[in-house]
Amino acid sequence: MGQDFRLGCQTFTWEMLGAGWTGGPDDLLAAIAAAGYTGIEITDKMIGHYIDDPAGFAAALDRAGLTLVAYATASASGYCEASQVAADVARMRETARFVARFPGALISMGSATVMSPGPRAAKHDIAAQVYDACFEAAAAEGVALAVHPSSHHDTLIFDEADYAALFDRMDPRVGWVPDTGHILRGGQSVAAAMTRWRDRIRYVHLKDVDAAGDWAMLGQGVVNVAEVARLAARAPHFTGWLVLEEESDTAGRDPAAAVATNHRVLRQMLAAEGL
Numbered sequence: 001m002g003q004d005f006r007l008g009c010q011t012f013t014w015e016m017l018g019a020g021w022t023g024g025p026d027d028l029l030a031a032i033a034a035a036g037y038t039g040i041e042i043t044d045k046m047i048g049h050y051i052d053d054p055a056g057f058a059a060a061l062d063r064a065g066l067t068l069v070a071y072a073t074a075s076a077s078g079y080c081e082a083s084q085v086a087a088d089v090a091r092m093r094e095t096a097r098f099v100a101r102f103p104g105a106l107i108s109m110g111s112a113t114v115m116s117p118g119p120r121a122a123k124h125d126i127a128a129q130v131y132d133a134c135f136e137a138a139a140a141e142g143v144a145l146a147v148h149p150s151s152h153h154d155t156l157i158f159d160e161a162d163y164a165a166l167f168d169r170m171d172p173r174v175g176w177v178p179d180t181g182h183i184l185r186g187g188q189s190v191a192a193a194m195t196r197w198r199d200r201i202r203y204v205h206l207k208d209v210d211a212a213g214d215w216a217m218l219g220q221g222v223v224n225v226a227e228v229a230r231l232a233a234r235a236p237h238f239t240g241w242l243v244l245e246e247e248s249d250t251a252g253r254d255p256a257a258a259v260a261t262n263h264r265v266l267r268q269m270l271a272a273e274g275l
Contacts, residue, residue: 005229005270007263008039008069010205010245011046013255021255024048025057029064035260036267039069041108041243044095047071054101061102068102069203069241070177071095072148074110079130080123080156081115092134096141104239106202107138108177111150111157112166121165123156128169135174146175146202151185151213159186160193167197175237176200179245180223181207181215190223194231201235204228206244206266215248218262219269226273233275242266 009032014021025048032040040061050057061068073095077084092107099105112127114120131147138145147170149157157166163186167176176197182205183190194201206228208221218225232238244262251258 004240005233005242005275006039006067006240007037007266008041008067008203008241008243009035009037009259009263010041010072010243011043012072013246013251013259015043015046016247017252017255025050026060029060029066031256032259033064033066035256036263037244037259038065039067039241039243041070041072041245042068043072044074051098054098058101068099068105069239069243070106070108070146071099072108072110078113078115078154078156079109080112080127082126085126085130085133088130089133089137092145093137093141096138096143099138099143100141105143106175106239107134107143107145108148109134109145110148111152111155113150114154114156120156124162124165124169127156128166131166131174132171135171144175144202146177146200148177148179148205149182149186150179151182160188162186163188163193163197167200172199174200175202177203177205178232179205179207180228181205181209181247184209184222185213191227191231194228194235198231198235199237201232201238203239203241203243204232206242207247215246217246217248217250217258217265218244219265225266225269226275229270229273229275
């Protein structure tokens with residue numbers, strides 16, 4: 001691959017199974033490594049017993065031949081409750097101390113989400129305050145931080161107007177994880193969004209959707225993967241990681257097989273484009 005892209009896998013594919021998933025973090029590492037990925041983005045819900053054992057997690061990653069691309073975290077506050085700002089920042093400081101044990105790994109902060117009534121603009125104000133303060137807390141530990149918007153229920157970062165409202169308020173140093181599926185489900189053009197906010201891009205979440213906005217396996221929807229890869233490669237702060245995250249019904253039936261298929265398909269797509 002001419003651009004030297006690195007391929008990672010997000011663990012939400014298993015997390016979305018809820019009680020249907022009975023494995024642990026070591027099972028995730030094994031499945032992701034077996035599929036051919038070299039990186040993993042793990043969530044705070046899937047880190048399991050390693051949350052208090054960064055050295056053990058580092059050893060497990062080393063045994064699996066994987067790099068920690070990012071640690072994805074969220075909060076019950078939705079990052080837009082004024083009464084919870086201090087607590088959210090304190091939790092981020094602890095998270096950053098964990099992630100600092102993994103050179104080059106980022107923190108991916110989940111989408112601000114509406115948790116209570118109130119003007120949307122006021123909630124964007126609070127969310128920007130939280131993201132900025134969390135960025136500073138992480139930076140103090142030597143860790144970079146990026147925001148991951150969503151298209152799920154009650155997200156505060158859904159369409160172009162939401163992105164602009166938040167990004168215009170946030171410190172320009174705060175990064176962004178463009179998620180192709182969520183961008184499309186919010187009615188935006190992936191190319192337009194990645195061009196407009198290119199300076200914030202740190203790495204990319206690749207997810208496919210069909211024309212109706214329903215999740216699809218990579219290559220079976222409308223996402224132009226080659227275009228996304230080229231746009232990412234031109235972003236000045238892009239780390240080189242393309243992280244696949246799969247939420248389709250196919251993945252719900254067999255996550256390990258689905259992410260393995262996506263890895264193979266993505267490599268084929270990139271090779272066909274000389275990337």
